[in-house]
Amino acid sequence: MGKDHGSPVIAIQATAGGDNIIYVTVESGGSEFRAFAEQSRVIQEALLANQAMLQTLVQRDQSAVALTTDATTAxxxxxxxxxxxxxxxxxxxxxxxxxxxxxxxxxxxxxxxxxxxxxxxxxxxxxxxxxxxxxxxxxxxxxxxxxxxxxxxxxxxxxxxxxxxxxxxxxxxxx
CATH class of the missing domain: 1.25.40.10 (Tetratricopeptide repeat domain)
Structure with a gap:
């Protein structure tokens, strides 16, 4: 029989954050899974940064619409x-x-x-x-x-x- 590397243990936890963002945490003792977890963390941070940027753009657009409406009324x-x-x-x-x-x-x-x-x-x-x-x-x-x-x-x-x-x-x- 070959050497038993053991079955990696994976723990996945999904939690709902504000504005429908799902946070995923992957825990494992194996290096492949730690790499996957690191990639997931980087992707998650990028998604959060994009979400923040989108919120800023939406707020700016809403402000522009309000200013346009005010200008039109004036x-x-x-x-x-x-x-x-x-x-x-x-x-x-x-x-x-x-x-x-x-x-x-x-x-x-x-x-x-x-x-x-x-x-x-x-x-x-x-x-x-x-x-x-x-x-x-x-x-x-x-x-x-x-x-x-x-x-x-x-x-x-x-x-x-x-x-x-x-x-x-x-x-x-x-x-």
């Missing part, structure tokens, strides 16, 4: 403020007795709106266009434009007032 707010200022300036032109000039600017402003423009802005422009038409004596056109405006903000108190004005204009024209 830009949208700035655009909205600019449009409000422009609408106020055109309305002042109307109030100074220049409805035709104001109407031309409102029409250009409305047609140049981005699809992302708020309904509030769309309401304000259309309502002011209605008031410009009223200032030009075009009561039917004014009533129609006011109705278009109301569709953008049906529950807004100013929209309701404009709806009433449109109804009054129509009732006056039918009498």
């Amino acid at each position: 830009i949208a707010s700035a655009v909205e403020r600019h449009l409000d200022t422009t609408i106020d300036g055109c309305r002042d032109t109307l109030m100074r007795g220049k409805p035709r000039a104001a109407l031309a600017v409102f029409e250009t402003l409305f047609t140049s709106l981005e699809p992302t423009a708020s309904d509030r802005i769309r309401f304000r422009i259309k309502a002011n266009m209605g008031h410009c038409l009223l200032g030009l004596g075009e009561e039917d056109g004014a009533a129609d434009m006011l109705d278009e405006a109301v569709a953008f903000a049906p529950g807004d108190p100013k929209a309701i007032a404009n709806k009433v004005l449109a109804l009054v204009l129509r009732s006056e024209n039918t009498q």
Whole structure:
């Protein structure tokens, strides 16, 4: 009979770590198994390092998304403020007795709106266009434009007032 080298004893222990990492410990008296255990340890350390790097990248990406969202919101707010200022300036032109000039600017402003423009802005422009038409004596056109405006903000108190004005204009024209 040949020399009995003995059966190597292997003890394998698997434990679950955080984030679904499985730690494996291999214990044995044989050199082959110690080499395997060392390779397993190196691989395990590399996996942990990769996991840490991935977590850092995910956190950085989440921060970038948050910053992008904040920047987009800030830009949208700035655009909205600019449009409000422009609408106020055109309305002042109307109030100074220049409805035709104001109407031309409102029409250009409305047609140049981005699809992302708020309904509030769309309401304000259309309502002011209605008031410009009223200032030009075009009561039917004014009533129609006011109705278009109301569709953008049906529950807004100013929209309701404009709806009433449109109804009054129509009732006056039918009498």
